[in-house]
Amino acid sequence: QVQLQESGPGLVKPSQTLSLTCTVSGGSISSGSYYWSWIRQPAGKGLEWIGRIYTSGSTNYNPSLKSRVTISVDTSKNQFSMKLSSVTAADTAVYYCAGELRGQWFDPWGQGTLVTVSS
Amino acid sequence: DIVMTQSPDSLTVSLGERATINCKSSQSVLYSSNNKNYLAWYQQKPGQPPKLLIYWASTRESGVPDRFSGSGSGTDFTFTISSLQAEDVAVYYCQQYYNIPRTFGQGTKVEIK
Numbered sequence: 330q331v332q333l334q335e336s337g338p339g340l341v342k343p344s345q346t347l348s349l350t351c352t353v354s355g356g357s358i359s360s361g362s363y364y365w366s367w368i369r370q371p372a373g374k375g376l377e378w379i380g381r382i383y384t385s386g387s388t389n390y391n392p393s394l395k396s397r398v399t400i401s402v403d404t405s406k407n408q409f410s411m412k413l414s415s416v417t418a419a420d421t422a423v424y425y426c427a428g429e430l431r432g433q434w435f436d437p438w439g440q441g442t443l444v445t446v447s448s
Numbered sequence: 449d450i451v452m453t454q455s456p457d458s459l460t461v462s463l464g465e466r467a468t469i470n471c472k473s474s475q476s477v478l479y480s481s482n483n484k485n486y487l488a489w490y491q492q493k494p495g496q497p498p499k500l501l502i503y504w505a506s507t508r509e510s511g512v513p514d515r516f517s518g519s520g521s522g523t524d525f526t527f528t529i530s531s532l533q534a535e536d537v538a539v540y541y542c543q544q545y546y547n548i549p550r551t552f553g554q555g556t557k558v559e560i561k
């Protein structure tokens with residue numbers, strides 16, 4: 330059973346770059362069964378899809394964040410990562426990584442990691 | 449972007465009673481070539497990630513109790529809890545996977561009366 334775990338700093342200063350990694354266990358990130366996505370959720374608010382990557386390296390991004398986001402994959406470590414540049418307080422959220430089965434629904438999900446943007 | 453709009457924003461239901469959530473998409477999520485609706489429903493409890501309950505608008509994920517069901521087609525969808533249990537208190541989201549960007553409804557909070 331595939332499981333995901335996010336990791337990265339919990340505090341980022343405004344204007345800096347937020348960097349998170351998602352480690353995949355219980356299966357190979359290169360299996361081809363999943364697109365690997367990042368989703369975020371500000372406190373008390375809804376879910377916003379950030380973007381995704383396939384094992385080939387092909388990416389799709391939310392247009393609302395496209396200019397600031399880069400998602401990459403490291404198949405040797407069974408990980409994928411996200412960088413969000415020029416962060417502001419509005420980027421404070423719980424960030425989830427998720428597998429998008431065959432590019433369809435999201436399952437599984439990581440537990441989420443809270444990232445706070447503050448000086 | 450496909451905008452997903454859920455109603456109501458919150459719902460208070462007595463134990464054992466029915467809870468119904470509506471989800472409307474700004475454009476059809478029915479893919480004509482396979483006649484499938486590209487819509488999923490998730491349950492999120494406090495401090496937890498969302499949990500997949502239903503995909504293809506009406507297919508229950510393995511292990512999900514049969515009191516949870518989904519219906520609808522095109523742009524109008526319904527999620528139903530036939531007999532609300534205490535453990536069903538959560539926020540429920542619909543999500544379209546018809547195109548990019550993936551989008552979610554704003555969520556519906558279900559509470560016990």
